[in-house]
Amino acid sequence: MTERPRRRQARGEQRMAEILTAAAEVFARSGYEAATTNAIAAEAGISPGSLYQFFANKEAIARALADRFVTRMRAAHEAAFTGSDPADLSLPELLDRVIDPIIEFNLANPGFKALFARPDMPAGLAEAARPIQEALFARVTAIVAVRAPALSPAERALTARVLIQVFQAMVPLIIAAPPEERPLLTTELKHLLGRYLAPLT
Structure with a gap:
């Protein structure tokens, strides 16, 4: 009796994941404002009515994407720091450990930049973006500490905010660059952040 509901639940979870993947592509291609639930449904290969069985509107999809992105970003950083203590790393090594996973994350998740790595974030996305911002701020503040x-504590928070703002200003440039130019731009970003951090540490 329980196998059929479990199968239905698994199919429902798979369909939700497919909708989110499709939404990330549509947001990356069209931007949040121009994207529509009809376009997301078409990208997912389903009817708009089927989409609304899982998500009430575009903002609900964006919030679910934010949850997915937070999980993936945390996993990327946990993998980067497994087996090492930031205090034991040189500053260049530390910057490699922090920056490279986030660059790779942005490249692997094109919808992320379209939604959450932008200075003019729509008001409707501010709440959805908060967990991402808090997770990143907590990670950077801990490293600064x-x-x-x-x-x-106030100086650590200020330092973390400056680092994040500089990083976020550079990431779109790196992501939009041709693949052969990204390593050079990433190195320049690390040099910039390293010059800011070195006198403090």
Whole structure:
């Protein structure tokens, strides 16, 4: 008796994942404002009515995508830091460990930049983006605390905000560059952040 509901639940979860993947592609291609639920449904190969069985509107899809992106970003950073302590790494090694996974994450998730890595985020996305921003801020603040223990909590928070703003300003440039230019731009980003951090640490 329980196998059939489980199969239906698994099919439902798979369909939701397919809709989110399709939405990420549509958001990346068209931008959040121009994207429509009809276009997302077409990308997913389903009818708009089927989409509405899972998501009430475009903002609900964006919020679900935010949850997916938070999970993937945390997994990328956990993998990057497994087996190492930020305090034991040189500054260049630390920047490699922090920056490379986020660049790879953005390349692997094109819808992320279209939704959450933009200075003019629509008001409807602000709430959905909060978990991503909090996760990134917590990670960077923790690293600053390890590397610059003499800084006060307020100074750590300020340093983290500056690092994140500089990083977010450069990421779209790196992602939009031809593949052969991305390593050079990524290296320049690391040099920039390293010059800012070095006197503090």
